[in-house]
Amino acid sequence: MRKIYVFDTTLRDGEQSPGVNLNTKEKVEIGLQLEKLGVDRIEAGFPAASPGDLEAVNAVARAVKNATIIGLARSREQDIDAVKEALKGAQDPCVHLFLATSPIHRKHKLRMEKEQVLETAEKAIRYAKQYFDKVEFSPEDAGRTELDFLCEVTAMAIRAGATVVNIPDTVGYMNPSEFGHIFKTLKSEVPGIEKIQLSAHCHDDLGMATANALAAILNGADQIEGTINGIGERAGNTAIEEVAMALATRADFFQANTSLTLSEIAKTSRLVSKLTGMVVPGNKAIVGANAFAHESGIHQDGMLKEKTTYEIISPDIIGLKESKLVLGKHSGRHAFREKLIDLGYELSDESVNQAFAKFKDLADKKKDVSDEDIRALLEEKLIDTPE
Numbered sequence: 001m002r003k004i005y006v007f008d009t010t011l012r013d014g015e016q017s018p019g020v021n022l023n024t025k026e027k028v029e030i031g032l033q034l035e036k037l038g039v040d041r042i043e044a045g046f047p048a049a050s051p052g053d054l055e056a057v058n059a060v061a062r063a064v065k066n067a068t069i070i071g072l073a074r075s076r077e078q079d080i081d082a083v084k085e086a087l088k089g090a091q092d093p094c095v096h097l098f099l100a101t102s103p104i105h106r107k108h109k110l111r112m113e114k115e116q117v118l119e120t121a122e123k124a125i126r127y128a129k130q131y132f133d134k135v136e137f138s139p140e141d142a143g144r145t146e147l148d149f150l151c152e153v154t155a156m157a158i159r160a161g162a163t164v165v166n167i168p169d170t171v172g173y174m175n176p177s178e179f180g181h182i183f184k185t186l187k188s189e190v191p192g193i194e195k196i197q198l199s200a201h202c203h204d205d206l207g208m209a210t211a212n213a214l215a216a217i218l219n220g221a222d223q224i225e226g227t228i229n230g231i232g233e234r235a236g237n238t239a240i241e242e243v244a245m246a247l248a249t250r251a252d253f254f255q256a257n258t259s260l261t262l263s264e265i266a267k268t269s270r271l272v273s274k275l276t277g278m279v280v281p282g283n284k285a286i287v288g289a290n291a292f293a294h295e296s297g298i299h300q301d302g303m304l305k306e307k308t309t310y311e312i313i314s315p316d317i318i319g320l321k322e323s324k325l326v327l328g329k330h331s332g333r334h335a336f337r338e339k340l341i342d343l344g345y346e347l348s349d350e351s352v353n354q355a356f357a358k359f360k361d362l363a364d365k366k367k368d369v370s371d372e373d374i375r376a377l378l379e380e381k382l383i384d385t386p387e
């Protein structure tokens, strides 16, 4: 089984979610939880962005011992110096340099020709190598970069000493087949590619961040970058928990896995949601409130007979106690009877039938029927309700 390295950027790209601002204490709390989750690398922030972020990255670097701590830098000496300062005290520091390479970014943002891009990036990587053993380089907007130029940039980064080359789909424009093709081409065309790790960094603008990350893995990526709950710029980044669970659940297909402690996923998700204020949608894969909830009678009946009929992941794997059978208008008698037993009611078949009819009337008027609603129903003179 091939190991896929997990690079968590919740504290950097995740913090770039509009409205999110984490203070030093919050970053350290999340960093320590990410360490428990077992991510390999933590991008703690962008030290040149503000003195507060530099301080926060430094605090994470000092607190977290069992992960590589990374600071982001533009391809400029003063940004690299800021990362150097921020990562003082880190056991395993790494700088993450980026420079845009796509024609749109070269023309409108950087106003640079290809040659200048190559020179600027090479100079920055060589400068960083004086201070860091580990240097990651990202050709920003790699997804929209000409593939032959991307090969040239990657070869330059390897020669200059980068240890990881990360391929960002900065604007979430790729689809799995195109993104996979980039990795396949880099792997086969770039001299020296076997000396470095190739990484995938996807955004979710078209809802394909997880699929694109998995396509990269199938085509040779060694590392995936993402955030907890998929938070991040605009529509967000690849959700780490989704990739980890896709690999763990379908190891037969991917022949690759992360080394995350999967039972820490639910806790990590809750902490990130609480501290960022970004609510996890109920239907979000793996960590949404409904991810292990079943409402329809047919599904509930199946679940009560054998859980694997409707669950491909057991909730305890991600650290949740159990799946939920939610009572609503699609629920059936089997789940209703189980709920009565759970609530301490031992009713005759006749009383169950009466109560079930009342429950269906109520469920037509209400989205979810709560335990309190059911108790109230039973207080309405059923034959053998408990005293």
Ligand code: KIV
Residues within 6 Å of the ligand: 013, 098, 138, 140, 141, 166, 168, 169, 170, 171, 201, 203
């Ligand atoms: O999306 C992106 O291109 C980035 C880079 C800084 C890697 O976040």
Ligand code: ZN
Residues within 6 Å of the ligand: 013, 168, 170, 201, 203, 233, 237
């Ligand atoms: Zn990004």
